[in-house]
Structures are given as structure tokens and as C-alpha cells.
Amino acid sequence: MDRIPILRIGNLLLVTIQVDMHDRLALQLQDDLTSRISTTGARGVLLDISSLEIVDSFIGRMISNIAAMARVLDAETVVVGMQPAVAITLVELGLSLPGVRTALDIDKGMSLLSAYTSTDRDRLEPALPATADGDGSGGG
Amino acid sequence: MAVAADEVIQVRNQHDIVNARHAVRTRAVAAGFRLVDQTKIVTAASELARNTVSYGGGGTLRIETLEDGLRTGLRLTFEDHGPGIADIGLALTDGYTTSGGMGLGLSGSKRLVNEFDIWSKQGEGTRVTVTRWT
Numbered sequence: 001m002d003r004i005p006i007l008r009i010g011n012l013l014l015v016t017i018q019v020d021m022h023d024r025l026a027l028q029l030q031d032d033l034t035s036r037i038s039t040t041g042a043r044g045v046l047l048d049i050s051s052l053e054i055v056d057s058f059i060g061r062m063i064s065n066i067a068a069m070a071r072v073l074d075a076e077t078v079v080v081g082m083q084p085a086v087a088i089t090l091v092e093l094g095l096s097l098p099g100v101r102t103a104l105d106i107d108k109g110m111s112l113l114s115a116y117t118s119t120d121r122d123r124l125e126p127a128l129p130a131t132a133d134g135d136g137s138g139g140g
Numbered sequence: 141m142a143v144a145a146d147e148v149i150q151v152r153n154q155h156d157i158v159n160a161r162h163a164v165r166t167r168a169v170a171a172g173f174r175l176v177d178q179t180k181i182v183t184a185a186s187e188l189a190r191n192t193v194s195y196g197g198g199g200t201l202r203i204e205t206l207e208d209g210l211r212t213g214l215r216l217t218f219e220d221h222g223p224g225i226a227d228i229g230l231a232l233t234d235g236y237t238t239s240g241g242m243g244l245g246l247s248g249s250k251r252l253v254n255e256f257d258i259w260s261k262q263g264e265g266t267r268v269t270v271t272r273w274t
Contacts, residue, residue, distance in 0.1 A: 020161065022154040023190070054161065054179055056186040057244040085179040093183060093248035094234055 004029045006036050011117055012110070013037065013075075016048040026062045033066055037073045044113035045070050048106060050081025060095040067100045076116045077101065080109035144212075145170075145205040151189050151218065152198035160189040160201050164216065167203050171212045172274055181214055181272045184249035188218045188268055191245050195238075196220025196266055206271070213254075213273040221265040228260055 002025055007014040013036055015029070033045065047066065049055070055063070067077040078101045082090075090097070103109035149163055150156055164185040168178040185201070192199045199220030206213040225231045232250065237243035246268070250256040255271040 020158050022158050024154060053165070054183045054186060056183050056190070057242045057248060058186075058190060061242050083179075085176045088176055089179045089183045089252065092180065092251050093187075094244045094251065095242070095248075 003032065006032060008040055008042065011042055012044040012046055012113055013040065013042045014046045014048065016051070018051045020053070021059065023058055026059055030062055030065055030069070034069045034073065037070055037075045043075050043117040045075055045077040046106065046109050046113060047077060047079045048081050049079060050083065052083070052086060055082070055086050055090050055095075057093065057095060060090065060097060063100055064097055076113060078103050078109040078112050080104070080106050141206055141208040143204050144207050146202065148200050148202045151192045151201050153193060157186060157189040157193060161186050163203060164214070167205060168214055171205050171214055173214070177272060177274065180252040181216070184252040184270055185216055187245040187249040188216070188270070191268070192218045192220050196222035199265070211273045213271050215269065215271040217267065217269045219265065219267045224262040224264055224266055225260040226262060228258055
């Protein structure tokens with residue numbers, strides 16, 4: 001069965017989605033990622049979606065779920081590289097990915113995560129970009 | 141208004157949803173859609189194809205390229221012979237779902253297209269037709 005590879009870099013996990021995922025593959029990724037966070041004790045997840053040509057509500061829910069599950073396992077998720085056309089469509093569709101942190105590219109996502117994993121969380125919180133619902137408390 | 145090209149594809153499982161996205165993308169590019177418009181119609185197609193699979197028990201997608209004077213459009217018709225929708229108004233409400241999803245499939249895809257039409261009869265099936273123009 002197909003699987004999306006999950007790479008470990010220090011205490012971060014990097015996932016680059018490079019295929020047009022069918023639904024089961026998306027659910028598989030959600031499961032694989034949560035078990036990898038748990039077994040590696042990773043503190044951050046970098047989800048690179050720059051190759052994704054669309055994000056529909058199913059993939060959107062997967063992204064929100066990953067962020068929420070990771071948070072419960074004491075890891076932060078940053079979604080990077082969303083294409084502008086995808087972002088426009090996503091918002092029009094009615095999805096704003098509440099509670100999901102985003103960065104424009106992998107470099108910015110990495111800095112965001114390394115700041116999180118190396119400092120006290122409370123001190124970092126105000127410096128993080130606002131999420132769509134403003135408080136970052138949503139979970140999908 | 142003339143129909144310039146017409147094809148029908150099967151929408152029966154999750155792999156067909158991916159195929160439907162690719163087919164609609166190819167036709168949107170051929171029709172001269174801008175990237176944002178391509179993304180919108182492909183995303184709508186993905187939502188509606190999933191509905192056809194999840195609720196309708198599978199069905200078909202007809203893709204038609206329309207010529208109307210200076211405009212070109214893409215008309216997508218999703219049809220199934222599943223149980224039908226009991227309350228279309230409710231089904232079109234943001235956040236309403238019977239499957240544990242986000243409840244954005246119908247309402248969200250309606251926002252992504254220029255024309256939206258739904259027919260459903262309990263015990264007979266559902267047909268959703270959407271059109272987006274260049």
C-alpha cells in the first residue's frame with residue numbers, strides 16, 4: 001500500500017506531500033504521523049503542501065486533525081507552501097483551518113518550529129502569526 | 141450555447157475521485173481557465189465526486205465544455221441512483237453532515253461555481269449540475 005514518507009530531522013518531522021492523495025492515503029498519513037510523533041518524541045511537524053494543487057474539505061480536515069493530534073502529543077504543526085490559488089479556494093469553500101499554523105516556505109516554517117522547540121512556549125506564543133480564528137484554540 | 145466537448149466518467153470509489161479531479165483539471169486547462177478558476181472548479185468537483193461516492197453509492201460525472209459567445213464554460217453533472225436527499229435545504233447548510241465530515245461539500249462547492257443546480261428524489265437518486273465560466 002502507498003504511504004507518504006515521513007522524514008525525521010532532529011526533533012522535527014518533515015512530511016512533503018507530492019502526490020494527489022486519495023482519501024485512504026490521507027487517513028493513513030494521519031495515523032502514521034501520530035504514531036511517529038509518539039515513538040520519536042518529536043516536538044514539531046512540518047507539513048509541506050507546496051505540491052498540492054487543491055485542498056478540499058477532506059484534505060483540510062486531515063490537516064486540522066494532524067495539527068490537533070500533534071498538539072495533544074506535545075508537538076506543534078506548521079503547514080508550509082500553500083499555493084495562493086489553493087488558499088483563495090480554501091477560504092471560499094469555507095475552510096479557514098482554525099488552529100493550524102502556517103508559514104510561506106520550509107525555511108520560515110523551520111524557524112517557527114525551532115523557536116518553539118527550543119524556548120519556553122509561553123514566551124513564544126505572542127510572536128506567532130495569528131490563525132484565522134485569532135485564538136488558535138480550534139481543532140477542526 | 142453550444143456544447144463543444146462531452147465525456148462521461150465513472151465515480152465509484154476514492155480512486156475515481158482522484159481521476160475526476162484530473163479529468164476536470166485537464167478540461168479546465170483546455171478551456172482556457174485561469175489557475176484560480178481551475179483550482180475552484182477542480183475543488184468543487186472533488187467535493188461533489190466524494191458526495192457521489194459516499195452518499196450516492198457511486199455514479200457518473202459528465203463533463204461538458206460550453207461555448208457561449210465569447211465565454212467558455214465547464215459544466216459538471218454528478219448523477220447517482222442512491223437514496224436521494226431528504227431535505228435539500230438542510231443538506232445545503234454549512235456544517236450540516238450525516239457522515240462526520242465538515243458539512244461543506246454541497247454548500248462549499250456552490251460558492252466555488254457560477255451556476256449550481258440540484259435535483260434529488262428519495263429512493264431515486266441525486267443529480268448536481270455546476271457550471272463555471274472563464
